[in-house]
Amino acid sequence: MRKIMVTLKRVVDYNVRVRIKPDGSGMATDGLKMSVNPFDEIALEEALRMRERGEAGEIAAVAIGGDECQQQLRTGLAMGADRAVLVKTDAEVQPLEAAGILLEMAKREKPDIVIMGKQAIDDDCNQTGQMLATLWGRPQATFASEVQLEGGTARVTREVDAGLEIIEVQLPAVITTDLRLNEPRYIKLPDIMKARSKPLETLAVGELGLSAVPSLKPSGYEPPAQREKGERVEDVAALVGKLRERGLVA
Amino acid sequence: MSKILVVAEHDGISLHSGVARVVSCGLAIGAESLDVAVMGQDCAAVARQAGSIAGVSQVLCLDRAENARPLAAVQAPQLAALAPRGYSHLLGPSTTFGKDLMPRVAALLGVPQVSDIMSVESERRFKRPIYAGNAVLTVEAPADHTVVATARLASWPAASEGGEAGIEEIAVDVELPAHSKWLELKTAETERPDLQSASVVVSGGRALGSADNFSMLYSLADSIGAAVGASRAAVDAGYVSNDMQVGQTGKIIAPALYFAIGISGAIQHLTGIKDAGVIVAINKDPEAPIFEVADIGLVGDLFSIVPELQAALEDS
Known part of the structure; x- marks a missing residue:
């Protein structure tokens, strides 16, 4: 039976607007509502559906970060993951380093499919899945909106700028999710209770025997340029008048 | 001074309009030379279009059957193999094509990637949006490593036409994986202008x-x-x-x-x-x-x- 590994990144909730710290040294995330990265939630949902269709067996959820990430792993267990592993580090983890950690996890877990979000909604990098696939020497199917498994292959429909692209990759493979792959389920109270008895293992990042990789140095956070609030017009004639004034329409 | 390689997105017939924008980003880095790599099959026409962008020094044409359709797993090793030709920066567009490909190139080279460059502060310092554009982060790429990055197209004007870069056929000797297969592209037929370049x-x-x-x-x-x-x-x-x-x-x-x-x-x-x-x-x-x-x-x-x-x- 196919084994699946999914990643669950802890991020500031999708609905919360994050601001920069007054001294510009970073983002003010203290006390904000934290959630599973929405794209990772879609990844786990896809894994659960594969298992429900009888296409997959065990689902392991992996998070990287501090102890607080156990919350997101518990959410994943409540959704239906079988077990969870927290790779513990208090340092900032960038995509290349995350991919290196996930590579070690892939060697340990030996999944047939790794499903992860196409990007995290905090750093918006959109890199880790591709980097993991590369380091692992395996194919990738990014921005997936449909996944069909058949034997040792996955046929994946990808959301690309020109439309929908279909590729076929041999397993093991890394699949990254786009928004329309599925709609994640809501968690019911009994599932939360049940999740408490599911295994959640913690590993220190040092135990994985990783070597340091070069990283990007952040050197300042600033607010984006704000657009000036414009004017209201009363009717279509006034709107067209303004557009003609500016030479935007004939 | 930097030696820059821009990877060309194209559909086999036409160069993507974003390439000229990535060239602008590359020129802002302060390029001693800026080359464009075209990976494709029978892609001479695309290579000529790339060569006509002002500021392009040389077009490298990697013409082979495996490049008939863009697969990141197939293209990344070829692009990574070009890096040792003295390139300090490898740039791609921040489109689904570039987002798929460039992290794979970065991982092959063992370097981090800078996503969505919106402005260039210096050869290695760039600004990029985070948190859905709620903040702008300045990052510095590590010294002594190739910079791999994508350019946020909306932040860069298209470089003008009028270049006359030469085209060099290149064969890179790398093994390409056979684990990925391109099957189909479903695209909505439309006569309307392209969303990404329409005025x-x-x-x-x-x-x-x-x-x-x-x-x-x-x-x-x-x-x-x-x-x-x-x-x-x-x-x-x-x-x-x-x-x-x-x-x-x-x-x-x-x-x-x-x-x-x-x-x-x-x-x-x-x-x-x-x-x-x-x-x-x-x-x-x-x-x-x-x-x-x-x-x-x-x-x-x-x-x-x-x-x-x-x-x-x-x-x-």
Whole structure:
């Protein structure tokens, strides 16, 4: 039976607007509502559906970060993951380093499919899945909106700028999710209770025997340029008048 | 001074309009030379188009059967194999093509990637948006390593035409994986301008209410030569196809004129249009956040306003 590994990144909730710290040294995330990265939630949902269709067996959820990430792993267990592993580090983890950690996890877990979000909604990098696939020497199917498994292959429909692209990759493979792959389920109270008895293992990042990789140095956070609030017009004639004034329409 | 290699996105026939924008980003880094790599099959025509971009020094043409369709797993080893030719920077577009490919190149080279460069502070220092554009982060790429990056297309003007770069056929000796197979591209046939390069874009949101009602926007767009976009809500509701989505996880665009029609203006949508020249918002809710960023706002029922607007624009 196919084994699946999914990643669950802890991020500031999708609905919360994050601001920069007054001294510009970073983002003010203290006390904000934290959630599973929405794209990772879609990844786990896809894994659960594969298992429900009888296409997959065990689902392991992996998070990287501090102890607080156990919350997101518990959410994943409540959704239906079988077990969870927290790779513990208090340092900032960038995509290349995350991919290196996930590579070690892939060697340990030996999944047939790794499903992860196409990007995290905090750093918006959109890199880790591709980097993991590369380091692992395996194919990738990014921005997936449909996944069909058949034997040792996955046929994946990808959301690309020109439309929908279909590729076929041999397993093991890394699949990254786009928004329309599925709609994640809501968690019911009994599932939360049940999740408490599911295994959640913690590993220190040092135990994985990783070597340091070069990283990007952040050197300042600033607010984006704000657009000036414009004017209201009363009717279509006034709107067209303004557009003609500016030479935007004939 | 930097030696830059830009990877060309193309469909086998035409060069993607974003390539000239990535070239602008490369030139801003301060290029001693800037080459463009075209990976494809029978791609001489695309290579010529790349060579006509002003500022391009040389076009490297990697013509082989495996490159007939773009597969990141197949292209990345070829691009990585070009890096030792003295390139300090490898740049791609921040499109689905570039986002798929460049992290794979970075991982092969063992270096981090800078995503979505919006401005260049120095050879290795760049600004990029995070948190759906709620903040701008300055990052510095490590010294003594190749810089691998994608350029946020909406932040860069297209480099002009008029270049006369030579074309060099290159064969790189790398083993290409056989674990990925390209099968099909389903693309909506349209005569309308490309969403990412159009100077006028008409976008619709959930308030349109149905796929049929979008025909109203197509009609308006066609009367003024505009491209048509949509909010995530409209795509999720099935009114239009995914390739029309504008926003954080869709396309980031910078038209001279943008019509947001029946779009409330979630931050994830606004991040896709903040570089537009003039934003016009039409919405029945006067409190909609779209009015906070719109240059010209009109409160009212889009179903009466849109036909009236089209008639007024045609009446000239």
